[in-house]
Amino acid sequence: MLSQLAFPGQNILTPEIYNQVFTMHGTIMMFLFAVPILEGVALYLIPKMIGARDLVFPRLSAFGYFCYLFGGIILVSSLVFGIAPNSGWFMYTPLSSSVYSPGINSDFWLLGITFVEISAVSAAVELVVSIMRTRTANMALQHMPLFCWYILVTSLMIIFGFPPLILASILLEVERAAGLPFFEVARGGDPILWQHLFWLFGHPEVYIIFLPAAGIVSTLLPVFSQRPIVGYRWLVLAVITTGFISFGLWVHHMFTVGIPHLAEAFFSVASMLVAIPTGIQIFAWLATLWTGRPVFHIPMLWILGFLVIFVAGGLTGVMLALVPFDWQVHDTHFVVAHMHYVLVGGMLFPLIAGFYYWLPHLSGRMPAGALGRWGFWLTFIGFNLTFLIMHLTGLLGMTRRVYTYETGLGWDLPNLVSSVGAFIMAMGLVATLLDLFLHFRFGVRAKSNPWNADTLEWATDSPPTSYNFLSLPDGDARHPLWDRSDLPASMAQGQQWLPRADHGRRETLGSDPVTGRVREIIHLPGNSWLPFITALVLAVVCVSLLGKNHVVAFVATLIGLVLLLRWSWENGAHPRIEPNTSTLPGDPPLHSRTFDGPGVWGMAVALLANGALYLSLLFGWLYLWAVAPQWRVPGDMPPLAATPSLLSGVVLLVATVWFYGVLRRLRAGAVARIQMQLWTIAVLGLLHVLLLAWAWWRSNLVPGDSAHDAVITVMLIYISLHSGFALIMTIMQALRVRLNFAGPYELVVVTQWWVYTLVVYWLGVIAILGVPLAWGSG
Amino acid sequence: MISPFHPLQLALGPAIWLAWFSAMYGGLSLACVAAPPAPEQGAYTWINGVLLAATLVTTGLLVYWTRNCWRAPLTGDGIERPARAMISRVAAGLYLVSAVATLSVGLTVLVLPPCV
Numbered sequence: 067m068l069s070q071l072a073f074p075g076q077n078i079l080t081p082e083i084y085n086q087v088f089t090m091h092g093t094i095m096m097f098l099f100a101v102p103i104l105e106g107v108a109l110y111l112i113p114k115m116i117g118a119r120d121l122v123f124p125r126l127s128a129f130g131y132f133c134y135l136f137g138g139i140i141l142v143s144s145l146v147f148g149i150a151p152n153s154g155w156f157m158y159t160p161l162s163s164s165v166y167s168p169g170i171n172s173d174f175w176l177l178g179i180t181f182v183e184i185s186a187v188s189a190a191v192e193l194v195v196s197i198m199r200t201r202t203a204n205m206a207l208q209h210m211p212l213f214c215w216y217i218l219v220t221s222l223m224i225i226f227g228f229p230p231l232i233l234a235s236i237l238l239e240v241e242r243a244a245g246l247p248f249f250e251v252a253r254g255g256d257p258i259l260w261q262h263l264f265w266l267f268g269h270p271e272v273y274i275i276f277l278p279a280a281g282i283v284s285t286l287l288p289v290f291s292q293r294p295i296v297g298y299r300w301l302v303l304a305v306i307t308t309g310f311i312s313f314g315l316w317v318h319h320m321f322t323v324g325i326p327h328l329a330e331a332f333f334s335v336a337s338m339l340v341a342i343p344t345g346i347q348i349f350a351w352l353a354t355l356w357t358g359r360p361v362f363h364i365p366m367l368w369i370l371g372f373l374v375i376f377v378a379g380g381l382t383g384v385m386l387a388l389v390p391f392d393w394q395v396h397d398t399h400f401v402v403a404h405m406h407y408v409l410v411g412g413m414l415f416p417l418i419a420g421f422y423y424w425l426p427h428l429s430g431r432m433p434a435g436a437l438g439r440w441g442f443w444l445t446f447i448g449f450n451l452t453f454l455i456m457h458l459t460g461l462l463g464m465t466r467r468v469y470t471y472e473t474g475l476g477w478d479l480p481n482l483v484s485s486v487g488a489f490i491m492a493m494g495l496v497a498t499l500l501d502l503f504l505h506f507r508f509g510v511r512a513k514s515n516p517w518n519a520d521t522l523e524w525a526t527d528s529p530p531t532s533y534n535f536l537s538l539p540d541g542d543a544r545h546p547l548w549d550r551s552d553l554p555a556s557m558a559q560g561q562q563w564l565p566r567a568d569h570g571r572r573e574t575l576g577s578d579p580v581t582g583r584v585r586e587i588i589h590l591p592g593n594s595w596l597p598f599i600t601a602l603v604l605a606v607v608c609v610s611l612l613g614k615n616h617v618v619a620f621v622a623t624l625i626g627l628v629l630l631l632r633w634s635w636e637n638g639a640h641p642r643i644e645p646n647t648s649t650l651p652g653d654p655p656l657h658s659r660t661f662d663g664p665g666v667w668g669m670a671v672a673l674l675a676n677g678a679l680y681l682s683l684l685f686g687w688l689y690l691w692a693v694a695p696q697w698r699v700p701g702d703m704p705p706l707a708a709t710p711s712l713l714s715g716v717v718l719l720v721a722t723v724w725f726y727g728v729l730r731r732l733r734a735g736a737v738a739r740i741q742m743q744l745w746t747i748a749v750l751g752l753l754h755v756l757l758l759a760w761a762w763w764r765s766n767l768v769p770g771d772s773a774h775d776a777v778i779t780v781m782l783i784y785i786s787l788h789s790g791f792a793l794i795m796t797i798m799q800a801l802r803v804r805l806n807f808a809g810p811y812e813l814v815v816v817t818q819w820w821v822y823t824l825v826v827y828w829l830g831v832i833a834i835l836g837v838p839l840a841w842g843s844g
Numbered sequence: 845m846i847s848p849f850h851p852l853q854l855a856l857g858p859a860i861w862l863a864w865f866s867a868m869y870g871g872l873s874l875a876c877v878a879a880p881p882a883p884e885q886g887a888y889t890w891i892n893g894v895l896l897a898a899t900l901v902t903t904g905l906l907v908y909w910t911r912n913c914w915r916a917p918l919t920g921d922g923i924e925r926p927a928r929a930m931i932s933r934v935a936a937g938l939y940l941v942s943a944v945a946t947l948s949v950g951l952t953v954l955v956l957p958p959c960v
Binding site for chain 2: 088207299306309310311314315326327328329331333336339343604693
């Protein structure tokens with residue numbers, strides 16, 4: 067792109083291809099590179115840092131990886147075929163709608179990104195539960211490595227931040243493919259709703275990318291300063307604050323759409339406030355450097371580069387938070403420059419520092435010197451040459467996303483300088499990548515814990531074995547390897563927790579989320595083809611939807627559901643998973659024999675993401691009702707038949723309370739007639755579904771006619787799916803009890819689903835029937 | 845109020861700020877659709893009055909919880925005690941930061957008209 071812009075009036079790329087290239091550049095960098103690579107680093111490091119043998123849901127991670135792989139291939143293939151998305155990485159409607167983008171370019175984005183986001187959310191669930199429940203013995207919150215705090219907050223941000231975009235993508239794809247209007251003004255929709263949903267995701271996304279990278283900085287700086295980090299608690303406070311405030315900034319991307327000045331002021335002040343926790347982190351890092359004895363190995367070069375570039379990017383961020391300034395530079399190259407300072411400085415530089423730092427852990431070899439330093443300096447100089455000058459290009463008025471420009475506007479020289487800088491930066495990155503690859507062959511053998519680090523990942527072999535540790539350590543210190551130099555040897559000799567392997571299980575410790583006290587032995591699942599096959603089937607769904615072959619898509623969806631249910635069937639206390647249930651006297655119980663296995667936490671965290679999606683839908687409903695310029699309510703009848711829908715809700719309430727009662731009795735030790743009760747609850751669940759179907763059938767909704775009916779239809783589909791799954795899961799539990807391999811915690815998992823279904827059902831009924839009463843008929 | 849040592853305290857302060865923030869933005873938008881005051885009234889309108897009251901009440905609560913968490917006497921022994929100290933002290937900081945954030949954002953209602 068910068069070759070195209072090096073001189074005015076060039077035709078290296080046609081306008082259409084340029085549109086595709088800049089759209090895919092942003093898309094690939096945000097969705098296929100930044101988030102996945104940081105989650106990948108976290109998935110590799112977290113179990114080792116917390117002293118666990120593996121992640122708690124390894125099959126979920128595998129599923130997420132294959133979703134990423136297949137989704138990424140589908141998305142990138144569009145570029146190869148010349149039909150890539152071309153509406154910008156944020157896909158604003160109406161430009162991305164079927165009227166203005168009639169080809170399948172936008173569909174690639176909507177379907178591919180949704181597919182890839184399954185991967186991001188899966189990894190986030192995995193990381194949250196792993197950090198909360200599988201820390202090694204006595205690793206209390208105050209002992210957790212800072213990197214874990216960063217990843218915990220980031221993962222929770224993904225849990226709440228990604229669903230609005232998943233919903234928006236689904237709605238836009240449904241609008242394009244089936245004609246249901248959500249963003250089309252003439253039928254009661256509003257394109258600004260897309261912007262809200264997109265930026266509800268998009269702004270936290272910036273911090274989702276930055277925080278793990280900052281976690282790398284907070285891990286490396288103390289090691290290379292050879293002292294504990296200054297202000298551990300301050301950093302925890304700053305990370306949590308950043309995570310929350312980042313959800314209150316989304317409208318600062320929309321300052322020019324025409325909202326009241328007072329509302330803009332709210333977001334303007336909030337955007338400046340986020341600089342405070344970031345400042346706390348920077349001062350803690352500087353204080354650590356100041357009071358330590360810094361050693362300038364290659365990772366430290368990249369960290370210093372990060373500090374310089376990120377602080378500059380943060381300052382222009384505060385400038386952009388000022389509404390009048392934002393109006394002046396909106397959609398100019400100034401914003402492009404700011405964004406790259408924040409993202410490249412805030413993410414790529416720490417990431418490369420992390421690669422160099424953890425290379426010996428992965429390969430057992432040390433990085434070399436000269437080529438790596440050349441790589442850094444070329445990248446640093448090239449980057450600043452490209453993007454520092456780009457601020458000026460923007461201030462001179464050059465808008466973004468233009469494929470060329472006329473000479474004489476004062477843009478010729480700054481564009482040329484930026485293009486030259488981009489080539490220098492590219493050379494630097496090539497040198498760095500070359501250095502990283504070459505070290506696997508030519509790097510000097512690394513000694514154990516070569517940087518004299520303090521965290522547990524350096525207690526593994528280099529490269530580590532598949533089970534990480536032969537025995538699991540006590541984690542009752544913040545710097546275990548600095549405090550106990552004999553710890554790695556003691557672990558390798560099997561003198562710590564869970565050294566036994568003759569039972570054939572893959573085990574790790576399950577601990578209290580606050581104190582780290584050991585509560586159970588978590589029995590990890592083994593290898594399986596199911597994650598791969600399920601992801602492959604979902605890829606078929608994706609491709610068939612792109613090809614408009616809805617029959618194949620429907621059949622593949624059904625196969626996918628069957629595969630997921632099959633996956634859940636062979637789990638927990640199933641005899642094929644757990645043939646040997648013996649433990650040593652004095653050992654904690656296996657998790658499948660308790661009421662608080664990791665599955666309970668996994669379901670709870672997944673439901674948080676699910677709830678965020680549903681709340682986004684309710685937000686959309688209320689937003690359109692209040693703001694859409696041509697919102698209308700078709701007909702005089704209530705949109706949903708009141709009697710059957712209320713009856714259905716009452717039956718659902720009875721079923722949920724009963725299910726909860728079964729669980730309570732089981733906790734109290736009463737196990738009689740559980741199977742019969744579960745079958746009865748399943749019958750109630752069926753009755754609830756039938757009553758819901760009756761209410762829907764009598765509703766006379768015409769979803770293609772108005773946004774009003776379209777949103778209600780989506781809400782009903784959502785509720786029906788949840789009710790249906792509650793029914794199926796209850797039947798499966800009854801069957802497991804009958805076959806005598808249901809573990810107690812499985813009922814807790816299903817109870818959560820029932821309660822969630824009950825809540826979304828009644829919220830939906832209130833939204834559909836109550837809002838018209840409260841607001842009038844529009 | 846839940847115990848000052850409950851781990852949820854690590855999320856409550858900023859979560860309350862976020863809920864207040866969403867309510868301010870959503871409430872302002874709805875009020876401007878339902879009953880927008882005349883622009884010449886400036887900042888002294890019923891909408892700004894309600895928003896200011898919500899700001900002051902929320903800030904007051906957050907400051908009160910800051911004090912509660914900071915002054916909570918430490919109980920428990922062994923590894924529980926430092927874990928509790930960590931939670932209550934960091935939570936106090938989070939409540940305070942949330943109070944400052946609430947006041948900073950909310951005070952803009954004193955100078956800007958609501959629906960212009």
